[in-house]
Amino acid sequence: MAQISGVLQVLLIISAAPLFGGLIKKIKNIVRMRRGAPVLQPYWNFLKLLGKNEEVISKHASWLFKAAPYVVISSSVAALLLLPLFGGSAAAGGMGDIVAVLFILALGRFFMALAGMDAAGAFGGMGSSREMFISSLAEPAALVSFFALAVNAGSTSFAAIAGNGAFSVSSLTAGFSLFIVTIAETSRIPVDNQETHLELTMVHEAMALEYSGRSLAIIEYASHLRQLVWFSLIAGVIFPLPSPSGCGAALAAAAAVIFTLKLLALVIIMAFTEISLAKMRLFRVADLLMFAFIAALASAVLAAGGY
Amino acid sequence: MKIEDVLKELSAREEIVPVSIQWNAVEEAHLEVRPEDFKKACLFAHQKTGAPVSALFAEDMRAALNSFFIRCVFASRTESKWLIVSARLDGEAPEFDSLANDIFSASLFEREISEMFGIKRRGAFDSRRLRLHTEVWPEGFYPLRKDFKPPEKYGDTGQNYAFRRVEGNGVFEVPVGPVHAGIIGPGHFRFSAAGEPVLNLEIRLGFTHRGVEKLFEGKTAGSALAFAELVDGEAAFAHSLAFAGAVEKIRGVKVPERHQLVRAILLEMERLYNHAADVGGIATDVGFSFPAACASVIKENMLALNEKLTGSRYLKNFNRIGGVLKLPRSAMEAIGSGLAAAEKDFSALKEMLYGSVSFMDRVEETGILPHKTAVELGVSGPAARASGVAADLRADFSPLYKSAEFRPARQERGDVLSRLNVRVFEFEESIKLIRKFAGMLETGGEEEPAAGEPRSGCALGYAESWRGPVLYWVRIGENALVERCKITDPSFCNWEGLAQAAPGNIIPDFPLCNKSFNLSYPGNDL
Numbered sequence: 001m002a003q004i005s006g007v008l009q010v011l012l013i014i015s016a017a018p019l020f021g022g023l024i025k026k027i028k029n030i031v032r033m034r035r036g037a038p039v040l041q042p043y044w045n046f047l048k049l050l051g052k053n054e055e056v057i058s059k060h061a062s063w064l065f066k067a068a069p070y071v072v073i074s075s076s077v078a079a080l081l082l083l084p085l086f087g088g089s090a091a092a093g094g095m096g097d098i099v100a101v102l103f104i105l106a107l108g109r110f111f112m113a114l115a116g117m118d119a120a121g122a123f124g125g126m127g128s129s130r131e132m133f134i135s136s137l138a139e140p141a142a143l144v145s146f147f148a149l150a151v152n153a154g155s156t157s158f159a160a161i162a163g164n165g166a167f168s169v170s171s172l173t174a175g176f177s178l179f180i181v182t183i184a185e186t187s188r189i190p191v192d193n194q195e196t197h198l199e200l201t202m203v204h205e206a207m208a209l210e211y212s213g214r215s216l217a218i219i220e221y222a223s224h225l226r227q228l229v230w231f232s233l234i235a236g237v238i239f240p241l242p243s244p245s246g247c248g249a250a251l252a253a254a255a256a257v258i259f260t261l262k263l264l265a266l267v268i269i270m271a272f273t274e275i276s277l278a279k280m281r282l283f284r285v286a287d288l289l290m291f292a293f294i295a296a297l298a299s300a301v302l303a304a305g306g307y
Numbered sequence: 308m309k310i311e312d313v314l315k316e317l318s319a320r321e322e323i324v325p326v327s328i329q330w331n332a333v334e335e336a337h338l339e340v341r342p343e344d345f346k347k348a349c350l351f352a353h354q355k356t357g358a359p360v361s362a363l364f365a366e367d368m369r370a371a372l373n374s375f376f377i378r379c380v381f382a383s384r385t386e387s388k389w390l391i392v393s394a395r396l397d398g399e400a401p402e403f404d405s406l407a408n409d410i411f412s413a414s415l416f417e418r419e420i421s422e423m424f425g426i427k428r429r430g431a432f433d434s435r436r437l438r439l440h441t442e443v444w445p446e447g448f449y450p451l452r453k454d455f456k457p458p459e460k461y462g463d464t465g466q467n468y469a470f471r472r473v474e475g476n477g478v479f480e481v482p483v484g485p486v487h488a489g490i491i492g493p494g495h496f497r498f499s500a501a502g503e504p505v506l507n508l509e510i511r512l513g514f515t516h517r518g519v520e521k522l523f524e525g526k527t528a529g530s531a532l533a534f535a536e537l538v539d540g541e542a543a544f545a546h547s548l549a550f551a552g553a554v555e556k557i558r559g560v561k562v563p564e565r566h567q568l569v570r571a572i573l574l575e576m577e578r579l580y581n582h583a584a585d586v587g588g589i590a591t592d593v594g595f596s597f598p599a600a601c602a603s604v605i606k607e608n609m610l611a612l613n614e615k616l617t618g619s620r621y622l623k624n625f626n627r628i629g630g631v632l633k634l635p636r637s638a639m640e641a642i643g644s645g646l647a648a649a650e651k652d653f654s655a656l657k658e659m660l661y662g663s664v665s666f667m668d669r670v671e672e673t674g675i676l677p678h679k680t681a682v683e684l685g686v687s688g689p690a691a692r693a694s695g696v697a698a699d700l701r702a703d704f705s706p707l708y709k710s711a712e713f714r715p716a717r718q719e720r721g722d723v724l725s726r727l728n729v730r731v732f733e734f735e736e737s738i739k740l741i742r743k744f745a746g747m748l749e750t751g752g753e754e755e756p757a758a759g760e761p762r763s764g765c766a767l768g769y770a771e772s773w774r775g776p777v778l779y780w781v782r783i784g785e786n787a788l789v790e791r792c793k794i795t796d797p798s799f800c801n802w803e804g805l806a807q808a809a810p811g812n813i814i815p816d817f818p819l820c821n822k823s824f825n826l827s828y829p830g831n832d833l
Contacts, residue, residue, distance in 0.1 A: 032600035122481045126814065129502075190665060193594040197488035198818040200481075201592075278666040279594035282503060282815045 018042035027271035049217035068115035075108030076225035116207030127206025137289035144296035162236035173299035175238035180292035235262035345394035359685030363416035412685025438513030473499035492828025523792035545772030553768025558759030566630035580609035630756025674820030688775020694721035700771035796830030
């Protein structure tokens with residue numbers, strides 16, 4: 001029963017993932033006095049790209065270029081399976097812990113970076129190099145935050161952390177650190193800019209620049225999923241809920257509503273963060289992520305002290 | 308040094324015998340020298356006026372005089388006068404000594420003269436073509452010669468363009484363009500980089516060369532005026548003004564003061580909407596989208612005001628030779644309320660930008676164009692004023708602006724912030740100027756635009772557009788048609804300024820540098 005509800009959760013969340021990207025865009029546009037694209041636009045884009053039969057592929061590209069989108073989307077889905085979303089247990093809860101989530105996501109990124117270089121375009125390589133530079137700084141911060149949370153829960157299992165119930169200061173600090181990591185991981189301002197057309201400034205988009213048609217559809221969907229993984233992680237750890245005892249439908253519905261509200265709050269915070277900042281200079285990103293790392297360390301110290 | 312003294316000293320000291328010295332109106336001195344003295348005379352004028360080459364161009368007058376002419380324009384800012392040094396070149400095998408080794412600002416002009424007229428340069432250090440790309444344009448076709456016939460076959464010349472190469476361990480090239488992701492003109496940017504830092508940037512333009520100068524030839528002054536507005540759509544009024552200025556000088560027209568005032572107001576209106584857009588553009592390029600949205604509101608309001616005043620959002624078809632059309636009755640109220648709103652919005656925008664740490668961190672110290680480089684390249688307009696060159700045609704040449712106590716903007720550091728500061732300062736200054744001019748306008752009565760006698764001749768017209776000085780050198784023939792029209796847009800020299808400001812920055816900062824210059828593709832690809 002728990003497995004089924006877990007799988008249902010994942011299916012629901014996979015289908016809802018693009019909605020959050022659309023929402024952030026909509027909020028940003030309303031604040032900027034614009035009407036903006038419909039909230040459902042990411043779905044229409046996905047369907048449009050999926051309907052294309054032909055892809056334009058560089059003649060320098062190898063099999064890797066075609067395979068990478070599938071690896072990327074698989075890694076995002078696999079990471080989602082490990083997360084207990086609405087509370088309760090994850091769909092594949094027993095298979096891996098919170099640290100595994102990080103490494104599964106890293107696998108997708110690794111292939112994306114290879115694909116960026118594979119097409120031999122001028123921008124792909126730059127994107128790959130920047131992505132690896134940024135993630136090499138973001139991952140330690142995420143890892144240390146995870147350990148702080150694990151200390152609080154007494155386990156690295158995600159279900160234990162999210163269902164910890166007790167609210168501690170160190171979780172908040174770790175959540176803050178994770179939020180900065182999320183900005184970097186979801187290519188948002190001030191680290192990256194999803195809305196720009198300036199190839200020379202791109203990070204994540206530069207790697208995907210050579211893609212078209214279905215492959216692009218998959219990569220874009222994978223980005224939506226990855227964003228949701230990070231949002232769910234934060235939602236799960238900052239405001240942990242007691243594990244629901246029993247399996248009542250009402251209880252599950254309530255958990256789903258609370259989870260959605262937490263995600264919406266994150267969406268709004270993210271939208272306003274993006275609106276109120278300018279993108280950083282590329283090498284200043286190191287400072288920001290170093291800050292996230294320090295916050296993570298602080299939360300680990302707090303957690304070790306029992307706060 | 309005054310031009311009169313330059314001319315005297317030139318013949319006294321430098322052993323140059325002028326072929327002729329003429330004054331065209333009170334502000335334009337024409338000095339013709341023998342071709343072998345041309346380089347020496349230009350160097351002398353360059354040193355004495357301290358000015359870069361404002362324009363250098365050729366004229367095909369083989370039909371009447373069996374010769375080409377080459378003319379070099381210098382501005383004497385201190386006394387508001389122009390000096391044009393000319394030389395008559397042989398009609399069969401035209402040649403002249405390259406100036407570029409000694410006056411770098413002549414370099415691009417020389418390359419243009421060579422490819423457009425087939426005039427050879429002796430001792431030129433850069434023999435590459437500029438806008439007629441070697442890959443597609445065959446040898447031996449010179450479009451601005453009067454007897455030019457277009458080649459029958461384009462492309463596949465088997466030639467390639469030689470980019471400057473940087474070699475070394477880990478150095479790679481990043482080619483960008485000519486097709487870009489944004490809706491902008493085409494230009495090819497060749498970066499040599501080691502990791503993110505840019506070592507060298509070469510910009511190649513000319514992809515949309517339209518033959519504008521050739522198209523001017525054979526037009527009547529009236530239709531050429533309308534055509535001038537199409538040369539660069541963002542600076543339509545400035546171009547129209549510069550062309551009209553040249554024709555008015557040829558015809559000996561004195562533009563009534565009232566019309567001068569309206570022209571000045573509209574020139575500033577053009578500056579307002581463009582500077583607002585540029586400030587917003589700088590914010591957009593660093594992903595600071597809310598201020599960018601506010602800037603586009605200001606721009607739109609200014610365009611709407613333009614339409615109310617002239618019937619055209621881009622101030623087209625309002626300027627005439629000898630004056631302007633009539634402003635509507637409600638013009639003064641519209642200007643008053645429009646400017647008040649713009650001022651309020653702009654100060655809010657300014658506060659947002661200058662108050663944001665993340666924004667200021669991006670613009671400070673980015674894309675520095677050193678003063679010396681700016682001077683040597685002959686960079687002009689806001690880009691030059693941001694690097695400590697306080698040249699501004701309005702302050703230097705216009706009695707009207709002088710009477711309004713106009714002071715040009717000036718910044719020293721030459722970075723993106725300086726260029727932003729210049730624009731912000733000029734935006735606020737333009738509002739003040741328009742108010743002053745509007746106040747002066749209210750007291751005077753209606754005046755008809757001046758009509759002049761159609762006359763033949765040549766003259767230099769000019770206007771300080773929002774991007775910098777626009778020069779039109781126009782010759783009108785006996786048949787009252789344009790025989791030659793040389794346009795110098797500020798972007799022509801400023802692109803090289805951008806190329807020099809980029810090295811030392813990292814690649815992702817280049818779009819910001821580019822936006823802070825915001826140069827024109829059509830103004831370059833004439």
